[in-house]
Amino acid sequence: MITLTAEPFEPGALLTRFCAGRDETGAVASFVGLARAEKGQAAALELEAYPGFTDAAISAFAETARTRFRLHDYHIVHRTGRIAPGEAIVFVATAAGHRREAFEACDFLMDWLKSRAPFWKKEHGPDGARWIEPTDRDRTDASRWDQE
Numbered sequence: 446m447i448t449l450t451a452e453p454f455e456p457g458a459l460l461t462r463f464c465a466g467r468d469e470t471g472a473v474a475s476f477v478g479l480a481r482a483e484k485g486q487a488a489a490l491e492l493e494a495y496p497g498f499t500d501a502a503i504s505a506f507a508e509t510a511r512t513r514f515r516l517h518d519y520h521i522v523h524r525t526g527r528i529a530p531g532e533a534i535v536f537v538a539t540a541a542g543h544r545r546e547a548f549e550a551c552d553f554l555m556d557w558l559k560s561r562a563p564f565w566k567k568e569h570g571p572d573g574a575r576w577i578e579p580t581d582r583d584r585t586d587a588s589r590w591d592q593e
Contacts, residue, residue, distance in 0.1 A: 446519070447504045449494055451526035456536045463520050463538045470517050474547035475538040476555050482530035486570045490528045493565040502563050507554060514550035516541050521554065523564075553590055560587040
């Protein structure tokens with residue numbers, strides 16, 4: 446399941462619901478990304494997405510993860526709009542038969558979301574707003590999956 450939302454969400458509640466009734470799943474891995482204050486330099490993060498396009502791209506990539514890591518299921522929630530420091534930006538949960546697949550799929554999905562997903566990010570701070578691009582580290586993290 447893929448959800449884009451401008452509303453804050455509760456990661457713990459999402460994880461509890463995701464885990465419910467999984468009597469054939471051996472492992473669930475999850476990740477929560479939070480907006481940082483960047484030592485006072487970021488008052489807010491703003492994410493733009495195109496509904497219908499962004500969620501379709503995420504869904505297609507998540508299906509790649511489902512096949513590659515033999516996932517039983519996944520759930521991705523991603524914020525859009527203005528996000529305050531400390532608020533959750535992204536939640537990813539993966540369910541698989543074994544822990545390695547669940548961990549790797551979660552990592553794989555986050556690397557793609559961080560560096561390649563069709564979001565446009567702007568940081569608002571004391572000196573105004575600036576667009577944010579993936580870092581070299583983000584690109585390197587994502588590229589390691591291309592070699593497997």
